[in-house]
Amino acid sequence: MTMEQELDLSAMSIMDSLVRNDRAHPDWLWRSGALVPWAEASIHVNAVGHASVAAVFEGIKAYVSHDATKLLAFRLDEHLRRLYESARIVRLDIPYGIDTLRAAVIEVIRANAYRDDVYLRPWAFPAGIIQEQMVPAGIACELVVDSWTFQSGLGTERGCRAAVSSWTRINEASMPPRVKAFSNYHNGRLAMIEARENGHDWPILLNERGKVSEGPGACIAIVRDGVVSTPNTTSGILESLTRDTSITLLRELGYTVVERDVDRTELYLADEVFFMGTGWEILPVTWVDGLKVGEGTAGPVVRALDESYAALVRGASDLHAEWLTEIPF
Ligand SMILES: Cc1ncc(COP(=O)(O)O)c(C=O)c1O
Missing domain, CATH: 3.30.470.10 (Aminotransferase class 4, branched-chain amino acid transferase, N-terminal domain)
Structure with missing residues (x-):
């Protein structure tokens, strides 16, 4: 079975399911x-x-x-x-x-x-x-x-193939990634085009120190031996609200979450890798640089997070009502 057949992960289907x-x-x-x-x-x-x-x-x-x-x-x-x-x-x-x-x-x-x-x-x-x-x-x-x-992917079986980009993430000294400026997306766009040309869905960008930063439209985390690690907010990332939400929910679910430098090779050893962002929601990464992550499907931590996130944003859990602004029909 090819990578493509295991999950329907063509670039178009991912794009389609994320923002339609x-x-x-x-x-x-x-x-x-x-x-x-x-x-x-x-x-x-x-x-x-x-x-x-x-x-x-x-x-x-x-x-x-x-x-x-x-x-x-x-x-x-x-x-x-x-x-x-x-x-x-x-x-x-x-x-x-x-x-x-x-x-x-x-x-x-x-x-x-x-x-x-x-x-x-x-x-x-x-x-x-x-x-x-x-x-x-x-x-x-x-x-x-x-x-x-848009069509939400929350609660659905999904995943993506990612590859580390040859493009470096913009950095604080030139184009601060903390700013959500349209101009910053040129960096992610170049990385995305490269990833697609090489048959992957999304790029993972390293920062100027060679550490993992984020994807072009989402932050990233890995799970190793049950511990979740994610690059900290001075690693060349947008200060993502989904990242913050995920850290909070994962800790409430009992997981240890560490904000620290993440090495490229840790992506290869991780049991789970996932993106977090408003647009991409919680998106499992099932392949990195042609290596299968875990079993090549969403793992238990990302599934638990996805479930908890889906319940939260739809008001189906009584957690964090302070994050929801109600607009009655
Ligand atoms: C470059 C980048 N990083 C991270 C994120 C995630 O941020 P948030 O969770 O606040 O949407 C986004 C989302 O739009 C983004 O464009």
């Missing part, structure tokens, strides 16, 4: 203070290019509750706080307080009458047409909240 656009676009976006119809949310062509280099964003999920009575936005305020942190580092002044942004996200969900799991993307970008190559600090910025439905 059931609607071509939402009816309504939120843009700088008000809901606007999709067709009217335009900008001049000259507003892309140098102007968009400084843009920062967030990726937030709202899940349908287990009793199908509401959507539950997961760690909404923390995501919005990270948006302000990203904006602060790149010197964009978001002209709205967190109460306005929280209300904007909820307004977008209501205006589009979502009844499915929905991904929300607020982003801030310099307003107007900028001709300077170096976008100045403190420039006026616009804020948009976009959204689309």
